[in-house]
Amino acid sequence: MIQIYVTGGTFDKEYNELNGSLYFKETHLQEMLTKGRNRLDVKTDTLFMKDSLEFSDTDRIQICDACLSVNADRILITHGTDTMTLTAEYLAGQISNKTIVLTGAMIPYKFGSSDGMFNLGSALAFIQVLPPGVYISMNGKVFEAGKVRKNLERGEFEAI
Amino acid sequence: MIQIYVTGGTFDKEYNELNGSLYFKETHLQEMLTKGRNRLDVKTDTLFMKDSLEFSDTDRIQICDACLSVNADRILITHGTDTMTLTAEYLAGQISNKTIVLTGAMIPYKFGSSDGMFNLGSALAFIQVLPPGVYISMNGKVFEAGKVRKNLERGEFEAI
């Protein structure tokens, strides 16, 4: 069984047509899994729905506690891309016996041209075959926590 | 470097608005990789564009020859789902030193609700981490050639 924790991020942003802003309503994770005809045994829980630039230490502790306490060795976390590397590094310092993969999207799933489905497919694949550790799966690639940064100019993740 | 061979399949089917039929025009693989913000080093070649129910032995031999002769150890093949297991088994009998992953889609990429992006993401992930062998990646899962069948009633792949 794979545990999926939703924490928000661009993945799940929606357009508020009443005021023209972007906001979170509810996660589209289940809809995405259905569209992808996923047949893996997954359990999805929403921890919170936040832009990752607004994550506090408390939020990361909550994610970490959820990963530690859950009865699953393989955990996928959907996460905003801006501070994904920070959370990955924090988790890597706290957890060593589980395979944890963080992923996200550059474009909201609801906005037609999203990379979300591609990233979700990659992340769920990596999580099944990688040894214990904390990883980021973006742009078709996988990176170990602490060895990756988001290139803000290019909008992509790269090894460091 | 990952070599991608396109052979057609539902993945690439389009709707012909002049006569209401489904047909192949050209592959959408590059468009899908761009949408997924793929940053892996891939090379894409179209071997042919066919419904896999119409594959002949010659077609499978052509795929096999392409895999053997190319200077790449990791090869992704997009393929119709109906005879994907047959091609996988044939390749497994001929090639043992490369990691080959076959994938496809139940819904054409162009028809909005396709599982294609999800499957492409999964397949590109599996191909990076699995040892040499021939695999099928569908429904978020990965199967070894010879140990999988398409359940025609449910429209999904399952281990045998």
Place this chain on the structure above:
Amino acid sequence: MIQIYVTGGTFDKEYNELNGSLYFKETHLQEMLTKGRNRLDVKTDTLFMKDSLEFSDTDRIQICDACLSVNADRILITHGTDTMTLTAEYLAGQISNKTIVLTGAMIPYKFGSSDGMFNLGSALAFIQVLPPGVYISMNGKVFEAGKVRKNLERGEFEAI
């Protein structure tokens, strides 16, 4: 109040992922009206769901009877494009005191790049302002019954 009669056509075709064929399940008319934020007072009924190449005389009589008996002077009919002109001519010979507009699509609504939303918007506009008569609304244009043909080579409607 505007009465909408659904009769099938490309508009409502879907992709059957189990056998790769196109078929009718149920109409997407209500979903399209919601997506268009339609606020007109409309009532939608499905007469049947058929490819218009398979319409019989009985089908056209049923459409005509429905138009005659309904308590509405403005009627929109969604219809396959292949025999839309025939039905329009038949209705024009039977009904003279109502504004009836037929429309359809070249690409199924469910296939992403459909002209369906555009045609539905046009048809609902024309129906509000045109005098009694039977019309076809396609390609942004409106044609009187009997003065239009479908150009099969170009896949568009043109005046004759």
Place this chain on the structure above:
Amino acid sequence: MIQIYVTGGTFDKEYNELNGSLYFKETHLQEMLTKGRNRLDVKTDTLFMKDSLEFSDTDRIQICDACLSVNADRILITHGTDTMTLTAEYLAGQISNKTIVLTGAMIPYKFGSSDGMFNLGSALAFIQVLPPGVYISMNGKVFEAGKVRKNLERGEFEAI
């Protein structure tokens, strides 16, 4: 011939994946007309690309001058919904011998679930059949300038 003037608005907003904001790049009007299989003779010019909340008097004067000087009696203006009624009223006070229709969208065209195609279809239909005057076409309806307001709570246009 129908002249189309693009002035921006939600219609044409896009998502900037580098910073998560909404912005204008270029209009999607031509792409929308192609998708709708439009065969009307239209000419499209972009006057500017702005959120209509940021329109100045100068902007409205520019729109008005363009409408007056162009050699076309039927003019479609794509416009943000927030001040669409203001521009309509201003134009109605300056121009009386042309049929001018303003339309827009509540959801950007690029965001999948847009009402843009529906509104564009309606507006192009109304413009062909309505007598000289200035109108707003939204939600499938048409309103005369000065007799309509945007209901901000419901996100729809209504007669006053």
